[in-house]
Amino acid sequence: MFVRRILLFIKVLFYLLYDFRWWQTCRALNVVDQIKLVGINSLFIVMITSFFISLVFTLQVVKEFMYLNAIDLIGSIVSIAFIRELSPVLTSIIFVGKVCSFFTSELATMLVTEQIDALFILGINPINYLIFPRLISVLVTLPLLNLFSILTSLITSSFICFILYSIDPLFFIRSLFYSSLIIDLSKSLIKVLVFAFFISLISCIWGLTAQGGSKGVGLSTTSSVVTCLISIFILNFILSYCLFNNFVSSFQMS
Template sequence: MNQLYRKISLFMKIFIFLLYYLCGRGSKLDLSSLKYQLRIVFPNSLFIIVITSFFISLVFSLQILKEFLYLNAVQLIGSILSISFVRELSPVLTSIVIVGRVCSLFTAQLSTMVITEQVDALLVLGINPVNYLIVPRVLSMIISLPLLNIISILTSLVSGSFVSFLLYKIQPTIFFESIFYSYFFSDLLKSLFKTFVFALFISIISCSWGITSIRGSEGVGISTTSSVVMCLISVFVLNFILSYLLFNNLISSFQLY
């Protein structure tokens, strides 16, 4: 219980520190460290995001298409799939992949630095560990996750168009024209905001759980596992809250037809 309290307490401290930092009152950012973390988060995650988005959207489109064809609503297919991908599937899917791929890495790295006393060495040298170790990781996540979300959305739409044409002979022009009948661009901005919030929370959680690791090498595994679980839970809970706040009062796209 004390360990959980320490992690939550550090989470709040890092969150407040980042707000203070983003307001321009923090120390100067180490750009080389930020570039290094960006290389870890973005390029190394790009391939798995594209592959995962492509095949999941294939399966999802396959199930949706036959139902709309049965209802003779071909003109709605692109609109409905884009709403599903932009509002829910791509932000959540991208975040889940990043949690498994990057957040676990952040926690394991920081946990190892704690048990090998590298963090203590930084304190002895007068270097703020939060500014040097955590801020670059959080900022790299905030920059990368929305960009990966856009790539996931584009991949999903191409995948949906591909399976529509391959199996049901729906022309790509019909598919993509249907997309722009929905609230695509406003939904896209809200989707990017969702991934921004996801990135902020999961990066701080993974760093907080890593920097408070204890009990030697055993603590690395415990911290990493609990960090991934907590990050996933936070994504699902935040997704519901943000979806309710952002999309609950929108007029149905069906009213546009």
């Protein structure tokens, strides 16, 4: 089963890189439907999660920086933490739990009920019709959700600093620009795009390789979620090392 999934993964990658005709056969209406499904329905839970994570993180950080008399660095530290690491990873994890599990279960159900066979009979390529619209929708929506997560986190952090510690929001905003904000945002976008590419392909491929009826649907969905989560953590380390290890300190650049 694992070998079969790896081979299908390689086949899809080869198809993406060397056969550009898939753009012509990928239906725009399917892409729009998937964007509506995965994007709008995920926005609320991403913002709620970012709100409470930001509350807790700010509560823990602000007291320590006030003790060190480094209040002018609070906004910068919060922005670095959320833009570089917390928002991309948390948003992707939420996306895996809500959307990728749905992709896998939906495609696995189509497979065990022989709907995929019907597509072959009609002369429709399942990769074009099922995988690519979902891949494009995730590549579009996950970066946008990440931006909403970052914005929600920073606004929440500024709010809690003002309410609990009487730190002026303008002072907090000025502190944001002590860090390399634009560079961090661009690298955060790179992270999320890589996450989106892998988790969308994994969730679709695991769905199209399900076996064993309704039990197989459940097993494939569970395996897909676990594989996506592990992939996020591994990719996050690799990308963080490549993007930030040799990066000059944000405070040195400011």
